[in-house]
Amino acid sequence: MELLLFLLGVFGGVFAGLIPGIGVFTTLILLYPLLLDLTIIQLLILYIPIISISQYIGSVPALYFKIPGEATSFIATEYGHDLFKKGNYDLIPLTAIGSFVATIMSAGVILMLPLLYENMFYGVLKTNFIFTMILITGVCLIATAKNNWLVSLSLIIFGLILGNVGFNASTGKFFGTFGNQWLSYGIPIFPFIVAIYVIPNILKLDQSQISFSHIDNAYKQSVISVKKYWTKMVNGSIVGMLCGFVPIIGKIVGVSASRSLYRKHDKESVVAAESSNNSSIFTAMIPLFLFGVPITLGEILIYNVAETNYFNLTQEFKNILASPMIPTVILASGVVGLLLSWPLARYCALVFKLPIKYLKVILLSIVVASMIYLALTKSMLWYYCLILLIFTPIGYWLRNRDVVPLIFAFIFAKLSMTIFERIMI
Amino acid sequence: MKKLLTTMVILFYSTFAYGIDLIVPASSGGTYHKFATIIQKDLESKGFDVNIIVSGNCVLGKKLWQDRVRAIMINSEATNAVKQCTVDITKQNYVHNFFTAGWVIVSKTNTLGEKMGVVSYMKHIVADLDVKAVPYKNTTEVKAAFLAGEIDSGFLTTGRASSIENKVELINTMSDDKGDFADWSNNDLTLNYYILAKNVDDKILDAVKSNSKMQSIAEKKSMMPVTYKSVRKQIKYLKRNQEKWSK
Numbered sequence: 001m002e003l004l005l006f007l008l009g010v011f012g013g014v015f016a017g018l019i020p021g022i023g024v025f026t027t028l029i030l031l032y033p034l035l036l037d038l039t040i041i042q043l044l045i046l047y048i049p050i051i052s053i054s055q056y057i058g059s060v061p062a063l064y065f066k067i068p069g070e071a072t073s074f075i076a077t078e079y080g081h082d083l084f085k086k087g088n089y090d091l092i093p094l095t096a097i098g099s100f101v102a103t104i105m106s107a108g109v110i111l112m113l114p115l116l117y118e119n120m121f122y123g124v125l126k127t128n129f130i131f132t133m134i135l136i137t138g139v140c141l142i143a144t145a146k147n148n149w150l151v152s153l154s155l156i157i158f159g160l161i162l163g164n165v166g167f168n169a170s171t172g173k174f175f176g177t178f179g180n181q182w183l184s185y186g187i188p189i190f191p192f193i194v195a196i197y198v199i200p201n202i203l204k205l206d207q208s209q210i211s212f213s214h215i216d217n218a219y220k221q222s223v224i225s226v227k228k229y230w231t232k233m234v235n236g237s238i239v240g241m242l243c244g245f246v247p248i249i250g251k252i253v254g255v256s257a258s259r260s261l262y263r264k265h266d267k268e269s270v271v272a273a274e275s276s277n278n279s280s281i282f283t284a285m286i287p288l289f290l291f292g293v294p295i296t297l298g299e300i301l302i303y304n305v306a307e308t309n310y311f312n313l314t315q316e317f318k319n320i321l322a323s324p325m326i327p328t329v330i331l332a333s334g335v336v337g338l339l340l341s342w343p344l345a346r347y348c349a350l351v352f353k354l355p356i357k358y359l360k361v362i363l364l365s366i367v368v369a370s371m372i373y374l375a376l377t378k379s380m381l382w383y384y385c386l387i388l389l390i391f392t393p394i395g396y397w398l399r400n401r402d403v404v405p406l407i408f409a410f411i412f413a414k415l416s417m418t419i420f421e422r423i424m425i
Numbered sequence: 426m427k428k429l430l431t432t433m434v435i436l437f438y439s440t441f442a443y444g445i446d447l448i449v450p451a452s453s454g455g456t457y458h459k460f461a462t463i464i465q466k467d468l469e470s471k472g473f474d475v476n477i478i479v480s481g482n483c484v485l486g487k488k489l490w491q492d493r494v495r496a497i498m499i500n501s502e503a504t505n506a507v508k509q510c511t512v513d514i515t516k517q518n519y520v521h522n523f524f525t526a527g528w529v530i531v532s533k534t535n536t537l538g539e540k541m542g543v544v545s546y547m548k549h550i551v552a553d554l555d556v557k558a559v560p561y562k563n564t565t566e567v568k569a570a571f572l573a574g575e576i577d578s579g580f581l582t583t584g585r586a587s588s589i590e591n592k593v594e595l596i597n598t599m600s601d602d603k604g605d606f607a608d609w610s611n612n613d614l615t616l617n618y619y620i621l622a623k624n625v626d627d628k629i630l631d632a633v634k635s636n637s638k639m640q641s642i643a644e645k646k647s648m649m650p651v652t653y654k655s656v657r658k659q660i661k662y663l664k665r666n667q668e669k670w671s672k
Contacts, residue, residue: 029453032462125573167482169452170562172545184484184509292588293569300565301454307584308459308642314588379478379489418562425540425559 002045005038006329009046010336013053014344017069018061020198021190021370024051024070025297032305040306040316044326047302049333051281052103056337057344059095059274064208064348065363066201068193071411072251075259075273077201078146078404079266085206088267089214093222094229096341098275101230102237103334106282107327109241113289114322121290124245131419133246134412137253140260141409144269146402155406162187163413170418182383186414190374191384193407194367195391200399202363207356210349219342232268233275235261240276244283247295248415252408254280282330289321444474445625448498450486450510453479455563457499460523460618460639464499467636473629483510495624497633501616502663506670507546512621514660514667520620521634522659524648527583527599528614530606531571531592538577542567547670550611551580582616584646614669617650 008031016027027050028035035043058069062076063084076095084091123129138156145152165176166186177183236258243254258276262268287293292314294303307313320326351359375384398406447465451457458479465475480486483504490498490512497520498512505511512518532538537556544567545560552558559576561567564585571579571589579586583597596606598614606612622630643649653659 025454032454032458033466036459036462036466122573125569126575127570167484168545169482170545170566171560172548181484181488181509185481287569291569291572293572294565295569297454303565304454304456304459309645311645312588377479378481422559425557 002042005042005046006049006332009049009333010053010340012046012050013333013337014057014340016050016054017057018344019370020061020067020069020367021194021374024054025301026374027054028298028301032301035302035305036308038305040310040313041320041325043302043306044320045329047298048326048329049336051298052278052330052333053337053340055274055278055281056096056099056341059099060092060341060344060348063091063095064210064345064351065205067198067363067367070277072255072273072277074197074404074407075255076270077197078402079259080270083267083270085208089210089218090222090225091218091267091270092215092341092345093219094225094267094271095274096338097222097226098229098233098236098271099278100334100338101233102240102275102278103282103330103337105234105237106241106279107330107334110282110286110289110321110330111324111327113286121245121286125287125291125293125295127419127422130246130415131423133243133253134249134416134419137256137408137412140256141405144256144260144263145405147405151401152405155401155403156409159406159409160413160416162192163410164417166414168414168417170414171421175417182380185380185383187387187410188375188380188384189411191371191387192391192410194371195388196395196398197403197407198367199364199392200395202360202367204399205356205360205363208352210352212346212349215342215346215349229268229271232262232272236272236275237279239272240279241283243276244280245287245295248297249412250284250296251277251280252411256408278334285326289317289326292317444476445629446489446493446496447475447477448486448489448493448496449477449479450483450490450498450500450504451479452481457501457618461499463638463642464497464620464633464636467638468629468632471632473632483507486510487512490621493623497620497622497625497629499618499620501618502667502670503544503546503616506667508671511671514619514621514663516656516660518621518623519656519660519663520622520630522617522619522650522652522663523636523639524618524643524646525651526616526618526646526648527597528580528616529583529586529597530578530580530595531586531589532578532595533571533574533591533593534577535593535595536577537595540576540578542570542576542579544580547580550614550670553610584648611669615651615666616670617663617666619663 012027016022016024058073059076061067061069062073063080066077066081068074068077080091142149142152167174167184239258240254244250246253254276255273258272259269262272284296287295288299294300310316375381447461449457449461461477465477468475480489487510540559541556542561543558548558548560564581567579568585570576603612
């Protein structure tokens with residue numbers, strides 16, 4: 001049963017990383033009926049490969065097609081895709097190896113957790129820490145974007161305004177809804193990103209001559225070039241570990257901060273950012289293991305399901321931590337992720353055998369089909385379509401700008417407002 | 426393996442089958458969604474088609490409830506107390522009360538301190554206490570803030586509070602002894618998770634009421650529902666409670 005769950009987790013991770021819009025949380029929602037019958041250990045055996053492998057796989061469509069499979073893939077899409085197009089095919093193995101380095105480091109930290117002084121982690125749950133990290137991210141976004149700083153700042157403000165529309169469950173306040181019930185939901189993230197970023201980039205996609213041999217050579221070369229990028233991988237992983245403690249958006253904070261370390265060198269910044277996202281997903285689990293406090297959407301879901309079956313879940317997590325089970329599953333997921341990225345990268349090259357206009361139609365169809373599926377599950381098809389229609393012209397208008405600050409600010413918006421209000425009390 | 430296959434079949438089927446709409450007036454992956462999925466699984470194993478709709482928030486949940494001809498909705502006084510979300514509970518639509526959860530104030534120092542963490546939509550509940558209310562999204566966040574030392578006290582469900590070590594419990598709203606809080610107007614506050622339905626076959630509603638998994642959760646979590654034989658009295662109890670939540 002455990003092995004089957006691990007394999008299902010691997011499949012879920014590939015699914016979450018590959019299909020735009022279907023991230024870890026949506027994958028977990030799709031598996032929800034199954035989760036209810038699982039023990040806490042089984043839940044973790046399923047959950048860990050999903051979060052880990054989605055990060056390995058997400059880089060592939062990001063670099064090939066400039067389509068973000070995951071929210072953290074924006075650094076790879078925006079700053080890695082152009083390099084990849086110019087022949088830096090070793091970005092795929094380098095990001096995969098970077099992710100693996102981060103995985104090993106994270107597994108080591110989690111293995112050592114029972115030996116560490118628990119109280120040292122309380123500080124990361126504090127609002128001041130989260131507020132500081134959000135501020136740092138804002139500065140990183142402005143400093144590293146390819147726009148003039150004023151443009152980036154304007155995009156951040158625009159993103160914060162749009163992202164705050166709707167009902168904020170943390171503050172209990174409505175913003176910009178004008179009494180409209182649909183707007184209370186806010187602007188759904190998926191059609192917004194499709195309109196602002198994905199559609200304009202698919203339309204700009206060029207033909208590529210990439211083949212199997214390019215990818216195979218890139219993997220062979222990466223064994224040598226890994227020496228050059230070793231420190232970037234380690235530094236990215238450390239930054240990711242620290243940022244992983246930021247609730248909900250830790251991964252994004254991590255990739256933004258890692259990129260800023262090497263902002264003048266896109267290739268190095270992409271390698272560091274892709275390492276960072278793999279370490280942040282695991283350190284985000286530390287408050288869950290130590291205090292029974294979930295801080296990411298996926299963890300909240302897992303915690304919610306598990307608490308149905310346990311009287312003292314916090315103690316259960318501590319018991320699990322005392323065994324080497326979690327680091328083992330993390331490492332196994334890392335190995336599978338690393339191994340899967342190669343064949344996946346090879347077979348993606350086949351797609352470019354198609355004439356570019358057909359490829360664009362296929363990619364657009366996949367993205368729109370994902371959006372329609374998500375919208376239908378929420379009974380919001382017309383609302384999603386309306387958001388898509390409203391923001392597509394804006395996305396087209398911004399097509400030559402670096403819109404990463406806008407998108408990240410949009411994702412950060414509600415949390416930023418919540419934290420700001422809390423600081424003011 | 427069998428379990429996996431069954432789940433995959435349910436997932437496939439639930440994507441395309443449109444039977445009864447089970448409305449979740451909250452976000453995906455939360456408590457309401459969990460309870461709704463338990464109900465859905467049970468009903469589907471008994472041969473009924475159920476389509477869960479997760480509205481994302483209670484405002485849209487109410488709208489979906491109004492728009493649907495035939496639907497079941499899971500609700501609580503906390504959600505229903507929000508003005509934009511209130512769905513009137515009537516003899517015609519009330520079905521069953523699944524859980525009654527108690528609330529506690531926890532502290533580290535045997536006093537409320539300067540700041541108390543509360544779930545955002547219930548800030549007003551502690552308005553007459555001499556403390557600054559700091560809003561959080563849910564009790565998990567309140568617990569985290571309490572552990573981090575960011576708030577001096579927290580208003581939590583008994584279940585959530587039970588997992589915190591080295592805490593002082595200043596009041597349990599379901600106990601008889603209210604101590605220093607005897608005069609507080611909200612010291613008998615409970616939260617009920619109940620079901621509303623419209624135009625749904627009695628057979629289905631009977632199956633919903635007899636859900637064994639929900640009953641075992643109530644027992645395990647000490648959330649046995651407060652139920653009255655008379656529907657009128659039950660509704661009166663829920664409405665009285667709702668008024669306290671919306672105060």
